[in-house]
Amino acid sequence: MHQLEKRGRAPHPPWKINGFREAVADCGLEYFPFSGHQFTWVRSRGMSNMVEEKLDRILVTENWLSMFEGATACSLVSPYSDHLPLLVTPIFTVHSGRRKRFLFDNMWLREDKCREIVAHTWDRTVGFDVLAQIESCSRDIWRWGKVYNREFARKIEVCKSRMDLLRIRRDEDSMVEYGNTEHELLYLLEQHHQYWKQRAKEHWEDQVSQVMMSYFQDLFATDQGDMTDVLEYVAARIT
Structure with a gap:
């Protein structure tokens, strides 16, 4: 998605990067960051023509983010592949339902x-x-x-x-x-x-x-105080 996500050899053409970024946005997906080593793919490690690139990433929807706001992710070490696996740890968040x-x-x-x-x-x-x-x-x-x-x-x-x-x-x-x-x-x-x-x-x-609302609520709220002293001066009468 960015030129800085590749180290070694020729950079990707800008139109490819922009096209991929626009495709992700059009699909309603968002990039979910992860900790650890960011270049998830390597080729010719230890050689002069070594290439590292962030080919693997995590893309999620807005609903997923709302459901798992506390989720975390990280890259892991794997000796069996030239790609690093990404581990996502979802943490479910309960919402009050307020939009x-x-x-x-x-x-x-x-x-x-x-x-x-x-x-x-x-x-x-x-x-x-x-x-x-x-x-x-x-x-x-x-x-x-x-x-x-x-x-x-x-x-x-x-x-x-x-x-x-x-x-x-x-x-x-x-x-x-x-x-x-x-x-x-x-x-x-x-x-x-x-x-x-x-x-x-x-x-x-x-x-x-909020201050104005609280003021007028207190101003027009019913007073539930003791009315005994006032009622003593009201004459009892049946009409």
Whole structure:
């Protein structure tokens, strides 16, 4: 899914990587990270033409993630294969049944893919009522957005690692690549800032609404105190 997931020999063509990444997103799958050695396949180990690549990975659905939020995964050592086995340990999580509220991240607007998803979903649901079309759009954007946010954080780390590698190089190509990577990192950090700025605003609004609701509930709640002193001054009368 990324060029950095291969070490040795020629890199994969960008169109292959982008095509695979888009296919995963179109299938509604998300990458599930695992600990341990990340290059799960090796060829010609110990030789000058040795190649390592992350060919094996774990892909899950949104429903699976919700069901097994505490799941972990790791790569294992195997002397019988040139692939490393991946072990997934699922931990079932019991939910209250409350559905998560759809939240739209403003930084998604900078991505052409977001507009493509809206247009594709809207065309796919032609003939539905407007509310159903909007619900379908929100569901598809939410599914894509979760993958995007996860990959977004990964991109920042990839840029930082790449800059560390290029920092000590003095050839012209490396210096140009360093400048391009730095520019990309600044762009990502700006988006990251907008993301947390929006989250902080949503958190503040949520807290304010809870305070206001609690205030009016207490204000109009029935007082269950002792009414004996008041009733003593009310004359008993049958009409």
